[in-house]
Amino acid sequence: MTSKDTAVEDGKQHRYDPNFTQAVINATGPKATPRVRQLAASLIQHLHDFARENELAVDEWMQGVELMNAAGQMSNDKRNEGQLLCDILGLESLVDEITYRLASDATDEPTATAILGPFYRHNAPQRDMGACIVSDEINKQGDRTWMHGIVTDFRTGEPIEGAVVDVWHTAPNGLYEQQDPDQPEMNLRGRFTTGKDGTYNFYCLRPVPYPIPYDGPAGKVLKALDRHPMRPAHIHFLLTAPGYKPIVTQIFDRKSKYIENDAVFAVKDSLIVDFTPFKGDPNAEFELPYDFKMASFEDAKKHGV
Amino acid sequence: MTSKDTAVEDGKQHRYDPNFTQAVINATGPKATPRVRQLAASLIQHLHDFARENELAVDEWMQGVELMNAAGQMSNDKRNEGQLLCDILGLESLVDEITYRLASDATDEPTATAILGPFYRHNAPQRDMGACIVSDEINKQGDRTWMHGIVTDFRTGEPIEGAVVDVWHTAPNGLYEQQDPDQPEMNLRGRFTTGKDGTYNFYCLRPVPYPIPYDGPAGKVLKALDRHPMRPAHIHFLLTAPGYKPIVTQIFDRKSKYIENDAVFAVKDSLIVDFTPFKGDPNAEFELPYDFKMASFEDAKKHGV
Incomplete structure (x- = not known):
């Protein structure tokens, strides 16, 4: 891992692993369509930036997950x-x-x-x-x-x-x-x-x-x-x-x-x-x-x- | 509405209403907790930026909604x-x-x-x-x-x-x-x-x-x-x-x-x-x-x- 080297190289103090988001984006395989690749990269970047900028806590994240799950469970033909x-x-x-x-x-x-x-x-x-x-x-x-x-x-x-x-x-x-x-x-x-x-x-x-x-x-x-x-x-x-x-x-x-x-x-x-x-x-x-x-x-x- | 004036004032070409995101953020009321206010503002900004940067289409957004709803419907005590x-x-x-x-x-x-x-x-x-x-x-x-x-x-x-x-x-x-x-x-x-x-x-x-x-x-x-x-x-x-x-x-x-x-x-x-x-x-x-x-x-x- 080169996280610390990178942190030094670009002269910034990184509180979190600066390579993590790019690693997640890079996991997308070669057969993904260009549009899927673009949307996934952008979504991952924004999600991660949101989490870092707000120092999102585990319980806050889990509340969001539960909210999303509850929304799905309430949805049907008549309600979205x-x-x-x-x-x-x-x-x-x-x-x-x-x-x-x-x-x-x-x-x-x-x-x-x-x-x-x-x-x-x-x-x-x-x-x-x-x-x-x-x-x-x-x-x-x-x-x-x-x-x-x-x-x-x-x-x-x-x-x-x-x-x-x-x-x-x-x-x-x-x-x-x-x-x-x-x-x-x-x-x-x-x-x-x-x-x-x-x-x-x-x-x-x-x-x-x-x-x-x-x-x-x-x-x-x-x-x-x-x-x-x-x-x-x-x-x-x-x-x-x-x-x-x-x-x-x-x-x-x-x-x-x-x-x-x-x-x-x-x-x-x-x-x-x-x-x-x-x-x-x-x-x-x-x-x-x-x-x-x-x-x-x-x-x-x-x-x- | 002053969207066009603003677009001229700051010297940029705005393809979309430049005041929209701030208007949504500003809708948060005075009784929201500071943390909720912060998380909501940041989430709205990132969601909107994601949509604008990728020119998200209605059917792409709706596919995302259906995916989230399906995730909720599949979740239960044993699976999240x-x-x-x-x-x-x-x-x-x-x-x-x-x-x-x-x-x-x-x-x-x-x-x-x-x-x-x-x-x-x-x-x-x-x-x-x-x-x-x-x-x-x-x-x-x-x-x-x-x-x-x-x-x-x-x-x-x-x-x-x-x-x-x-x-x-x-x-x-x-x-x-x-x-x-x-x-x-x-x-x-x-x-x-x-x-x-x-x-x-x-x-x-x-x-x-x-x-x-x-x-x-x-x-x-x-x-x-x-x-x-x-x-x-x-x-x-x-x-x-x-x-x-x-x-x-x-x-x-x-x-x-x-x-x-x-x-x-x-x-x-x-x-x-x-x-x-x-x-x-x-x-x-x-x-x-x-x-x-x-x-x-x-x-x-x-x-x-």
């Missing part, structure tokens, strides 16, 4: 606690930003993205334009909202025909339908397909803030960090259109509590919207105009979005 | 897959080094430490000095070994009375007794208490290399990294004595395969030992002399060991 742990540390929002490479406040670009979150469901009902996604049986107390807008090509400004606007949001009690036995199947979900003019419209509710599940490891971390589990009121969207790059995003109510301190750090300025009082429609108290701008796959590649 | 994942990335060995602050090759210091590993059991049988920890019913094929030595105070060199040498190792098939239904309860485990002269001695086997469990997420990672799951032959020890800092360690057979590339990076030079042919004892083919040096709590504190 590992994802939730990442979310409260901002990692999903950051990876979303990295993947889409969009400035958070760009106005001359395609609609900004936001995290998918754990409550998306495939095969939401296909509904006619102008339909209401609110089940009549419940949600009497919610604020009915008329949402409408146009889906356009961000570069040409032309309307996009055949764009599918897939929408989902929580009930006034803060629960998505699959979390809540009292809500009908697929309540507050719908898919709307644009015609030639690219417009869409439907009735929904003005959403409310709600807590992410905090009865597990993520809740434990939030408590230790003296943080709340609340998300500001938002509506989720997944937009797809033939020839266009899909957009996963959320829009946020400017007047909502927690708009400045979302527990999962998903808010971007360009995704903040205004619900305005709506006159003349007995079915809606509020109006919410919002346009989506999509990038063709070609443009997305060209502009790196 | 989260710990195993840390071990193959060298984290347990590093935390061990940090906690004990020992140079890896020091000779004038207390016995170096090594990781506890997942196979320790409380309440191994208390045995008389000179006893054999090998069950007669099995392990006929192993190499019987006479291990002996003295437990001393590292500073004064005086023998320590009442030191408990708690030992455990694998059977010739590479399995610890709790992994193997064919081994009797507590096979290859024992606790020996020193008398006034500080010496200890017992019969054991010369251990063999074995693989860490590789049928789960840790095995998946090893495969992706093109690495083997093998550990060099070793014997585990936990030493305790009244008034002395406990020592968790392992000693490694110099002639063992994998001594240069332990899958969990636990080998230290000062813990490598020689099994020598032993003449004149019909019960043992090999002899293994090894002395342990312990630090009193007072010395441990004074010398930072």
